[in-house]
Amino acid sequence: MIDSCHACLRRAFLIAHLAPRIAGLLGSRERKAAGLLGLPEGELLAAAAGRGVEQALAFLEALDADRERERLAAGGFAALCTHAPAYPPLLRELTDPPAILFGAGRAETFDALREEPAVAVVGTRRASPYGTEVAYAIGRGLGASGVPVVSGLALGIDGTAHRGCLDGGGTPVAVVACGPDVVYPRRHRSLHQRVRDAGLVLSELPPRTEPYRWSFPARNRIMAGLSRLTLVVEAADPSGSLITADFAKDLGRCVAAVPGRVTSHVAQGTNNLLKEGAAAITGTEDVLDELFGVGVRQAPQTRAPRAGPGDPLLRTVLEAAERCPSVEAIARAAGCGVAQTRAALGRLEADGYLVRRDLGGWERAAC
Amino acid sequence: MLAAVATFTLDGVRAQEVTVEVDVRRGLPAFTLVGLPDRAIRESRERVRAALLNSGLEFPQKRLTVNLAPAEVRKAGPGFDLAIAVGLLAASGQVMPEQLEDCALAGELSLSGELRAVRGALTAALGARRAGYRRLFVPEPNAPEAALVEGIEVSAIPSLARLADLLHGRWSPEPARPAVPDPGEPPPDGPDLADVRGQEDAKRALEIAAAGGHNLLMIGPPGAGKTMLARRLPGILPPPSFEEALEVTQVHSAAGIASGQLATERPFRAPHHTISAQGLVGGGVRPMPGEITLAHRGVLFLDELPEFARAAVDALRQPLEEGRVEIMRGQRTLEFPANAIVVAACNRCPCARPPDSCSCTTIELARYQRRLSGPLVDRIDLVCQVEAVPTVQLVGGPHELRTRSADVRARVVAARTRQLARLAGTGILCNGDMDGRLTRREVPLGANLAARLLAVRDRIPLSGRGHDRVLRVARTIADLEGRELLAESDLDEALSYRLDSWERIAA
Numbered sequence: 001m002i003d004s005c006h007a008c009l010r011r012a013f014l015i016a017h018l019a020p021r022i023a024g025l026l027g028s029r030e031r032k033a034a035g036l037l038g039l040p041e042g043e044l045l046a047a048a049a050g051r052g053v054e055q056a057l058a059f060l061e062a063l064d065a066d067r068e069r070e071r072l073a074a075g076g077f078a079a080l081c082t083h084a085p086a087y088p089p090l091l092r093e094l095t096d097p098p099a100i101l102f103g104a105g106r107a108e109t110f111d112a113l114r115e116e117p118a119v120a121v122v123g124t125r126r127a128s129p130y131g132t133e134v135a136y137a138i139g140r141g142l143g144a145s146g147v148p149v150v151s152g153l154a155l156g157i158d159g160t161a162h163r164g165c166l167d168g169g170g171t172p173v174a175v176v177a178c179g180p181d182v183v184y185p186r187r188h189r190s191l192h193q194r195v196r197d198a199g200l201v202l203s204e205l206p207p208r209t210e211p212y213r214w215s216f217p218a219r220n221r222i223m224a225g226l227s228r229l230t231l232v233v234e235a236a237d238p239s240g241s242l243i244t245a246d247f248a249k250d251l252g253r254c255v256a257a258v259p260g261r262v263t264s265h266v267a268q269g270t271n272n273l274l275k276e277g278a279a280a281i282t283g284t285e286d287v288l289d290e291l292f293g294v295g296v297r298q299a300p301q302t303r304a305p306r307a308g309p310g311d312p313l314l315r316t317v318l319e320a321a322e323r324c325p326s327v328e329a330i331a332r333a334a335g336c337g338v339a340q341t342r343a344a345l346g347r348l349e350a351d352g353y354l355v356r357r358d359l360g361g362w363e364r365a366a367c
Numbered sequence: 368m369l370a371a372v373a374t375f376t377l378d379g380v381r382a383q384e385v386t387v388e389v390d391v392r393r394g395l396p397a398f399t400l401v402g403l404p405d406r407a408i409r410e411s412r413e414r415v416r417a418a419l420l421n422s423g424l425e426f427p428q429k430r431l432t433v434n435l436a437p438a439e440v441r442k443a444g445p446g447f448d449l450a451i452a453v454g455l456l457a458a459s460g461q462v463m464p465e466q467l468e469d470c471a472l473a474g475e476l477s478l479s480g481e482l483r484a485v486r487g488a489l490t491a492a493l494g495a496r497r498a499g500y501r502r503l504f505v506p507e508p509n510a511p512e513a514a515l516v517e518g519i520e521v522s523a524i525p526s527l528a529r530l531a532d533l534l535h536g537r538w539s540p541e542p543a544r545p546a547v548p549d550p551g552e553p554p555p556d557g558p559d560l561a562d563v564r565g566q567e568d569a570k571r572a573l574e575i576a577a578a579g580g581h582n583l584l585m586i587g588p589p590g591a592g593k594t595m596l597a598r599r600l601p602g603i604l605p606p607p608s609f610e611e612a613l614e615v616t617q618v619h620s621a622a623g624i625a626s627g628q629l630a631t632e633r634p635f636r637a638p639h640h641t642i643s644a645q646g647l648v649g650g651g652v653r654p655m656p657g658e659i660t661l662a663h664r665g666v667l668f669l670d671e672l673p674e675f676a677r678a679a680v681d682a683l684r685q686p687l688e689e690g691r692v693e694i695m696r697g698q699r700t701l702e703f704p705a706n707a708i709v710v711a712a713c714n715r716c717p718c719a720r721p722p723d724s725c726s727c728t729t730i731e732l733a734r735y736q737r738r739l740s741g742p743l744v745d746r747i748d749l750v751c752q753v754e755a756v757p758t759v760q761l762v763g764g765p766h767e768l769r770t771r772s773a774d775v776r777a778r779v780v781a782a783r784t785r786q787l788a789r790l791a792g793t794g795i796l797c798n799g800d801m802d803g804r805l806t807r808r809e810v811p812l813g814a815n816l817a818a819r820l821l822a823v824r825d826r827i828p829l830s831g832r833g834h835d836r837v838l839r840v841a842r843t844i845a846d847l848e849g850r851e852l853l854a855e856s857d858l859d860e861a862l863s864y865r866l867d868s869w870e871r872i873a874a
Contacts, residue, residue: 126728326754327568338567339860346862350823
């Protein structure tokens with residue numbers, strides 16, 4: 001889906017051309033990348049290019065807009081400029097919306113972004129198991145409710161939110177700091193593909209552009225801009241996720257956070273947000289209440305009620321396994337020997353009632 | 368005059384025969400040693416001279432040449448002293464060379480002429496018997512060990528002077544008695560399972576590991592009792608057979624850590640996690656057996672497995688697969704036996720705190736767990752969690768009611784007997800040593816169980832190897848229960864002990 005006017009295309013490619021220089025120009029004011037990107041073309045050239053002005057002018061001279069459109073179309077990419085009707089309307093509210101939104105994946109996702117309010121689920125790359133669990137659960141809940149989940153495809157919370165959304169059968173929207181076809185971090189190669197298959201990978205940078213330091217906070221503004229609500233699951237202070245929350249605040253959108261343990265490093269940012277008045281989120285229901293009003297939309301039941309196992313011993317062990325930390329405690333609670341308990345646990349796992357936790361222990365299967 | 372005396376030295380843990388040739392002729396007094404001797408052997412000239420003189424014997428003031436044949440093999444250690452001294456006696460006419468014809472000897476000399484113990488006396492005796500010698504002279508402390516070998520007369524020699532007496536027919540010692548302690552019950556003061564309160568789950572895992580010779584991983588916080596439990600594994604393994612005990616003693620004798628008698632218990636080795644690959648599998652300029660060899664026929668315990676150097680743990684691949692270690696040294700390859708059960712232990716996460724106060728990030732967790740991958744973990748059949756026992760359980764409770772090692776050992780022996788009968792002719796002694804092909808052949812699943820395992824694989828992603836591991840463990844559980852055919856519960860229990868591939872967990 002290519003719908004981009006000449007001026008916007010010029011601008012998008014100019015920014016990509018200047019990308020390596022922008023970092024030096026911003027210095028420590030990384031958050032202000034947005035301000036710079038909003039400058040008119042002439043000023044942008046003058047500000048960013050410095051001695052490279054002639055080079056940049058030569059680049060613009062040589063840029064063949066029609067050929068670029070053909071190449072984008074051939075690669076199966078979407079490229080919507082701010083004037084395109086399909087351009088996400090919420091994004092236009094930014095002071096410096098991306099001139100062109102490049103996308104890789106399912107083009108119908110743009111319709112979903114117009115029809116349903118999206119939620120940005122963001123957080124630290126160094127997530128705790130608690131944060132991972134919550135990000136997954138909410139990603140999954142929102143996905144199952146049909147709410148597009150916007151995130152940054154980073155390690156930790158971002159990636160987990162996408163996974164949850166995918167597993168809930170929802171529409172993931174990843175906003176990345178490089179070209180939409182560039183996988184960063186490399187470890188998320190398969191997740192990147194899954195997001196493309198089920199939703200969209202978006203960027204203001206054209207395909208094949210590598211990520212830059214400044215482009216991470218810059219893409220945070222796009223995440224905030226696309227979403228009705230920005231949820232920070234876990235974040236240290238300061239952190240990139242708080243930058244996203246700031247952008248959301250500036251836009252007058254709802255900011256929400258998940259309460260964390262007060263002694264935890266990665267809960268400081270979120271707990272501070274809560275003190276400042278962000279909405280406290282303890283589950284998918286809370287997010288839906290914030291979006292649509294209390295009780296208007298229910299989170300679909302992700303845990304299908306399932307009849308327990310018929311065998312009374314298996315049922316006892318299943319109940320005990322939810323409460324007890326070790327095989328021995330389960331055996332004591334169920335009143336049978338460890339060998340018998342082990343056999344029951346193996347059976348329950350084989351039948352899908354229990355799943356194994358990382359290094360030992362069992363928990364009740366989600367569905 | 369020329370004389371030749373036979374002695375034996377260690378080549379890894381095997382015996383290498385060395386002929387000590389001594390030539391005594393007129394000329395300027397000199398003492399030359401050739402045949403690739405190391406420093407210790409060159410210094411033996413001084414010990415031999417002093418020992419001869421202090422024993423009231425004559426040190427010939429002539430041109431003395433000693434050759435250690437075969438000349439191309441490097442020789443090391445002080446064990447050649449006695450052979451050189453006796454060779455000098457024979458070559459200088461102080462004893463009749465014929466008297467040494469079918470005798471071999473080994474021993475280190477002190478300056479006074481007393482004999483000191485050497486490493487590898489048992490190996491020397493085995494080598495001497497194989498080479499057809501009738502009699503072996505060894506230092507007194509080594510005699511009980513060397514006498515374990517039947518078919519060769521072992522004489523305990525206290526000193527060089529006594530040996531001269533013996534060769535002159537003035538003294539004849541009693542044949543040395545083999546040091547075979549009473550077999551049977553584990554020593555009453557040894558570690559016993561009854562010492563461990565609670566931990567019923569880990570005890571069950573240990574019993575299965577012992578019964579099938581399976582490698583085991585214990586996961587739990589520090590202080591939960593992982594080391595205490597692992598230490599009790601040798602006591603529930605079947606007592607070593609005479610041949611196995613001989614192998615163990617031979618290895619320990621070669622390493623210089625033998626007790627001087629036949630090993631009646633299986634060894635337990637627990638190297639620190641700073642150990643090098645060489646320390647773990649053996650090697651060195653003079654190749655020494657590594658910890659896996661010292662644990663041969665017993666248990667190698669690796670506490671804090673993720674802290675071990677990657678190279679060291681990966682070096683265990685060959686011994687775990689083949690039950691032996693090959694070490695290349697120059698042109699030669701040395702082989703050490705290395706068939707041990709590996710018990711490894713680790714924490715749940717780097718901070719080692721209970722799950723509800725753990726402060727580890729998922730990245731740290733993944734990194735920690737990734738360190739648990741590789742050839743060793745691929746060969747771990749059983750994994751169990753070891754939780755700290757609540758204080759309430761630590762006090763009170765009668766000692767007599769707890770499972771004793773002897774009772775578990777009886778069950779293990781019964782299970783092993785079943786395995787031996789089933790695996791007869793394969794050269795394999797227990798379920799844990801079966802490879803993939805043998806596992807699929809020896810653990811037939813009825814149509815019911817096969818279908819069930821197939822259905823399980825929809826929910827639990829079992830790799831091919833993981834599938835075999837579950838079958839092996841299920842087979843051992845059935846052996847413990849005395850079942851010839853696998854029951855469904857055996858398979859279920861085996862599933863609960865499996866270790867999922869870490870790659871899947873980390874993803």
